[in-house]
Amino acid sequence: MTWFQEAKLGIFMHWGAFSVPAWAEPIGELGTFDSEFWFAHCPYAEWYWNSSQIPGSPAFEHHRAVHGGRPYDDFLDEWWAERFDPDDLAQLFARAGARYVVPTTKHHDGITLWDAPGTGSRNTVHRGPQRDLVADLARAARAHGLRFGVYYSGGIDWHAGRRAVIRHEDEIDDHGRANESAYAAYALRQVRDLIQRYRPDVLWNDIGWPDLGLDDLPALFAEYREVVPEGVVNDRWDGTHSRRPSVRPDFRTSEYQANRQNEGDGAWENCRGIGFSFGYNQAEGPQHSLSVAGAVRLLADVVSRGGNLLLNVGPRADGTLPRTQREVLEGMADWMAVNSSAIHGSQPLGGVSPGDAPWLRWTRHGDHAYALIADAAGDVTLAHRSGLLDPTTAVRLYGGPVAAHTVPDGTLLHIGEVGELPVVVRFDVLG
Template identity: 50%
Template sequence: MTEIATPEEWDNLSRPVPEWFQNSPFGIFIHWGAYSVPAWAEPIGALGTIDDHEWFKHNPYAEWYYNTIRIDGSPAQQHHKEEFGGEDYDAFLDQWKAEQFDPADWVDLFKFAGADYVVPTTKHHDGIALWDAPGTGERNTVRRGPGKDLIGEIARAVEDKGLKLGLYYSGGLDWHVRPFPPHTTSESVHDTSRPKDAGYAEYAYNHVVDLVDKYRPHVLWNDIEWPDAGKHFGAHGLGTLFEHFYSAVPDGVVNDRWGATHQDYGTSEYEAARENESGSEWENCRGIGFSFGYNQVEGPEQSLTGRQLARHLTDVVSRGGHFLLNVGPRADGTIPDIQRQALTGLGHWMADAKQYLVGARPLEGAPVTDQGDSWVRWVDRGTEVVAFVDSLGDGAEAALTLDTGTFDVAQASVEGPGGTVEAAADGLKVTLSPDRPGPAIVRIPRA
């Protein structure tokens, strides 16, 4: 057995983060799978705000349906019995037809929303591959269900529209190839009930190498962990996989969910793993609602609007991060109206705002942000700073207190339809437009 690599060996993979990623504030995640057929979960709240016992038994992630229906006494298990007679999960693969799948339409929407990169799931924890993955036999979307290489079609559409392709892969879990009892704790997910053996490490390695060779993604987005027996630089080792990826895609990046090995950037998810947001490069991911996979139970009350997405994106960028926003298509391939409207609303704001987010960095010593009903986030663009100003209530005005010796407040301006700005005794007064698509974009030159 090849020994696990040392920290020094992993450190040898470290290199500067490519400029394209540094200048890509916004990406689109896509969770689409056999779980999109039942499309059911309890929308109880955001990851990181609910304790383990409650979370797993009432899991709001529709893509975790296969796990949740196996937890005795869970509402999902009862729903599965009532709606589907308790049938085998794999029946959903055959019922998943993707008959209205139009990847060009998807990517048009993503590009309008201002996205820089797109990350579809290639294999989630249920083990069903969205391409003809080696070793999966008939259990993939080319052989069953949609009858298509869904990843190949998405990849071509992304390339055609000039965006970067990333690929999600669940290296940490595969409930089909390595079945375990259902997860009911975070410990079981990340340690006690995940596959760690060399056989599964080789299986996952062959998948990811195939993805790299076929589609040349710029992001490898692994989830949960990587089998411990594969954390080496030998045959079918994770170190060898990273070397192969960087050789094939020299400006590619990998996330941090490979265990204690190597990463180009950290990740947080909803409110979980926020400690990873302190690194030099990090990315927050979340859905428009509380689920990644499409959840028919979710409505407007669980979903962010375009204006709320604009605030979330701005908040992330103002703190030095990237934002990966998930879209969960229906089984037929259509994007639900709530999600489409949110992305369209965000796009109307991004038409003016994106140029001020690209390459922006956190403003050191930024003035106070939220004041009363006012919501303010700051970014540094070298010769100027930009304040993104919104109201959390009905207020139409916001005051920005600034050092008038440091900033040329007389030359401040608002870009786009967000409102107007004028100099005040101790800074600026921003009058917000009632029909603004997102925060007002206030440019303030340095004196």
């Protein structure tokens, strides 16, 4: 568990047959819309199968106009991954400061990215890319020093499970989630196969687990921890977030603005896309996506509050990253090359006050405190309790000493002009 809490940044990767139509309405972030409106206008391209089945929805009209309403599985045969370079991606993720990567191995469409038991030919080994994409990513990630995890949609499978169209969050448990014993056995066999084949460091389930398979979970987790002693399990096994005593997650999750109540004590992780979608969405532009500064500030905010950020990329069908996503990761790589000591292995710093004018977040690593500052000009007062920092030790990371002195409300820092991208000033901690 220690490695996970010290990692701070992971890369989520949503890739599938949905990357072929690659379309959703980019309305905004999860957690900021009414549920009925959300599903009809869903900005998640990986939910294309569901969105395109809701009559009158933008995805329904798009699917009819652009794709003639044809069967979803046609997209599997048009997903070729011909430019997929897992080593290039893993190297980029590592340079961006990620310590682990979690790709989708089966999303809600039920198509698996490995030759999963029970899928016949409906997987990427037999159709579409015709290769074991999970194995390719696992090998490349570990070759570049990254831990490797797996995402698995345990609760929803629109092929092997239920095919009812979901129009509201309340319908997920009623008729969206597959609860039958046959599907429970199917999903259990596949997750066990993932564990035995790939020894994943993170077991990341989504949308719960079949009701008639919940009693299997304690044995599954025991088996997993025997195979991967340092492996960690997320909280999305009983409904969206685990509630049963038998389901004991190692960390809790939030997503965009949803389930933010899970960002508290203990290990937690916020996941989101660089844009509003997890899967590649060709309707998104830079205006719908985080900038480099926005991504760095999000990371700093999450880390300053004790969490991890699982930042998602959605490759195109050919395996390449969209330009905006790659530019964000390249920008993060440049920033982390200088400032990673304020992120990796850090903890929240007590006795300080974050702020938004100027923008300010704090972390601590050992005897050092780090002030992450943006949107500042000239002198900046860093609010903290008396006696916490030694102002004579203020130094901008790889930028030399910074003039500072104690004031009644904290430390006055002569920082100069700072734009949207945070700079980091390190102090010795006195008490």
